[in-house]
Amino acid sequence: MTSLPETSSGKKLGLVIDLDTCVGCHACAVSCKEWNTTGYSAPLTDQNPYGADAAGVWLNRVHSYEVSPGTQGSGGMTVNFPRSCLHCEEPACVTVCPTGASYKRAGDGIVLVNPDTCIGCKLCSWACPYGAREYDDDHGVMKKCTLCVDRIYNENLEPEDRQPACVRACPPGARHFGDLGDPESDVSTLVRERGGYDLMPGLGYRPVNKYLPPRERRAATDSGPLELEPADVAAAAAGDGMFRWLDRVLSR
Amino acid sequence: MHPAYSVLLFTTFSGAGYGLMILLCLFAVAGAIPADPVMGAIGFGLSFAMVTFGLASSAFHLGHPERAWRAVTQWRSSWLSREGVMALITYVPAGLFAMGWVFVEDTSGVWALFGVAAAVGALATVYCTGMIYQSLKTIRQWHNDWVTSVYVLLAVATGALWFNALVIAFGEGRSLFTWLSIAALSLAMVAKFGYWHSIDTAKAPRDTGHATGLGRLGTVRQWEPAHTQTNYVQREMGFRVARKHAQKLRIYALLAGFIVPLVLCLAVAAVANGPAAAILAFLAAAVAMFGMLIERWLFFAEAQHVAALYYGADSA
Numbered sequence: 373m374t375s376l377p378e379t380s381s382g383k384k385l386g387l388v389i390d391l392d393t394c395v396g397c398h399a400c401a402v403s404c405k406e407w408n409t410t411g412y413s414a415p416l417t418d419q420n421p422y423g424a425d426a427a428g429v430w431l432n433r434v435h436s437y438e439v440s441p442g443t444q445g446s447g448g449m450t451v452n453f454p455r456s457c458l459h460c461e462e463p464a465c466v467t468v469c470p471t472g473a474s475y476k477r478a479g480d481g482i483v484l485v486n487p488d489t490c491i492g493c494k495l496c497s498w499a500c501p502y503g504a505r506e507y508d509d510d511h512g513v514m515k516k517c518t519l520c521v522d523r524i525y526n527e528n529l530e531p532e533d534r535q536p537a538c539v540r541a542c543p544p545g546a547r548h549f550g551d552l553g554d555p556e557s558d559v560s561t562l563v564r565e566r567g568g569y570d571l572m573p574g575l576g577y578r579p580v581n582k583y584l585p586p587r588e589r590r591a592a593t594d595s596g597p598l599e600l601e602p603a604d605v606a607a608a609a610a611g612d613g614m615f616r617w618l619d620r621v622l623s624r
Numbered sequence: 625m626h627p628a629y630s631v632l633l634f635t636t637f638s639g640a641g642y643g644l645m646i647l648l649c650l651f652a653v654a655g656a657i658p659a660d661p662v663m664g665a666i667g668f669g670l671s672f673a674m675v676t677f678g679l680a681s682s683a684f685h686l687g688h689p690e691r692a693w694r695a696v697t698q699w700r701s702s703w704l705s706r707e708g709v710m711a712l713i714t715y716v717p718a719g720l721f722a723m724g725w726v727f728v729e730d731t732s733g734v735w736a737l738f739g740v741a742a743a744v745g746a747l748a749t750v751y752c753t754g755m756i757y758q759s760l761k762t763i764r765q766w767h768n769d770w771v772t773s774v775y776v777l778l779a780v781a782t783g784a785l786w787f788n789a790l791v792i793a794f795g796e797g798r799s800l801f802t803w804l805s806i807a808a809l810s811l812a813m814v815a816k817f818g819y820w821h822s823i824d825t826a827k828a829p830r831d832t833g834h835a836t837g838l839g840r841l842g843t844v845r846q847w848e849p850a851h852t853q854t855n856y857v858q859r860e861m862g863f864r865v866a867r868k869h870a871q872k873l874r875i876y877a878l879l880a881g882f883i884v885p886l887v888l889c890l891a892v893a894a895v896a897n898g899p900a901a902a903i904l905a906f907l908a909a910a911v912a913m914f915g916m917l918i919e920r921w922l923f924f925a926e927a928q929h930v931a932a933l934y935y936g937a938d939s940a
């Protein structure tokens with residue numbers, strides 16, 4: 373049924389992505405592609421992968437934006453912006469599906485596509501405001517982030533590996549996975565403390581994934597660049613015998 | 625939005641086919657046209673051919689056409705599913721009514737019930753088609769109150785043009801039918817103007833700052849794209865038509881879809897009956913179909929999906 377589940381466990385698994393910390397290395401996107409091309413959504417096909425016009429399905433994309441100084445004098449900044457399915461609470465991608473292939477799980481809120489019943493009409497991708505769904509031309513079905521449903525409950529993996537591949541791969545720890553339905557969870561606390569926000573809340577999709585905004589940059593000073601003191605002056609001022617001796621030796 | 629030819633053909637032809645079906649059923653039930661078996665066979669043949677050609681071409685749009693039957697299951701939530709269900713259901717009364725007309729030469733009594741049911745089903749199917757687009761909040765040019773009205777009016781108008789050509793060819797033409805075509809086409813044109821005015825004057829289109837939520841920090845501009853080659857989202861949702869081309873195409877759509885058919889209909893009204901009127905009426909229908917294809921192409925090409933904002937589109 374592509375009607376949304378009437379009852380919910382209250383559990384809302386999702387990601388919290390820290391735009392302040394993300395360095396734009398694309399490790400999450402590559403790791404996602406690597407895991408999912410053999411996982412639930414397998415295969416994530418590529419067309420002409422070694423040619424001039426390579427194309428293919430990825431479930432996670434990392435954009436980079438330039439934010440030019442705002443009115444509050446925040447200074448310009450570069451913001452790396454990973455984008456994947458937000459596992460919305462009101463996912464129109466699910467309700468528009470004519471076959472029931474697209475569905476939202478009542479137990480944990482994960483939005484999935486059944487690749488065995490999807491007819492590849494692409495309407496769900498039209499209904500998604502976040503561009504999170506990508507059509508697989510070779511497979512003829514729609515592909516999307518599974519929140520690594522085949523990892524997070526997988527008892528064959530070590531406990532620390534039971535989280536989405538993108539989260540596990542992120543070198544600076546900019547991606548966090550957890551239950552956003554539990555106000556006491558680590559991710560909910562992060563969202564509260566850092567002012568996590570929804571993408572395009574006005575559309576009413578109620579995304580579960582949250583983004584943590586870049587922290588405020590230090591205000592630029594008018595005094596010009598700081599100058600370092602020369603080392604020998606510093607050493608003399610410090611009156612350090614060791615430095616004086618070194619200076620003498622090196623000055624010979 | 626990328627204008628897929630399968631979808632353009634589907635909505636244009638099935639729209640005209642259902643429009644023709646509505647008028648055949650209602651006028652036959654009302655006794656305004658006789659139950660001439662040849663006329664019924666050709667009329668319903670044309671209607672079924674257009675509807676079925678449209679449905680078949682929409683199936684080419686699918687990645688797995690062999691699973692298309694699954695699309696009738698989710699009518700509770702999906703307008704696409706509702707459209708599929710209504711399209712299939714409508715075949716039944718329409719087929720029965722056509723059989724009564726062609727083989728029994730009777731369009732009254734119980735047959736009339738089938739006729740009315742077919743007309744209602746045809747209308748509902750086109751309504752569902754419009755709602756598939758209108759229900760999408762992601763595209764402001766589609767999430768617009770005019771969309772479904774335009775779909776329904778254009779279906780009735782193009783159907784009326786075919787109906788008029790048919791009845792005149794069988795010597796059953798009436799000035800009422802010609803003036804009905806003119807009225808339907810004029811009404812559809814007014815709705816289309818209303819639609820164009822509405823999307824042109826919409827307030828504050830969204831930008832990348834809105835889509836990323838970074839707009840509160842300053843002006844957001846794409847600095848480095850997420851990948852070097854285009855992906856599905858860009859090809860499907862990022863399709864844009866240049867404004868000057870869109871203006872030109874609107875004029876072509878207006879001329880071919882409305883003005884020329886209207887002039888031809890006025891000529892038909894002047895000639896009234898006979899081969900010349902039939903040829904003019906047929907020409908009006910054919911030119912309008914061509915115009916509808918341009919109109920439908922523009923409906924997609926002018927539609928701006930919000931997801932394109934992540935790829936640096938300036939507005940949506």
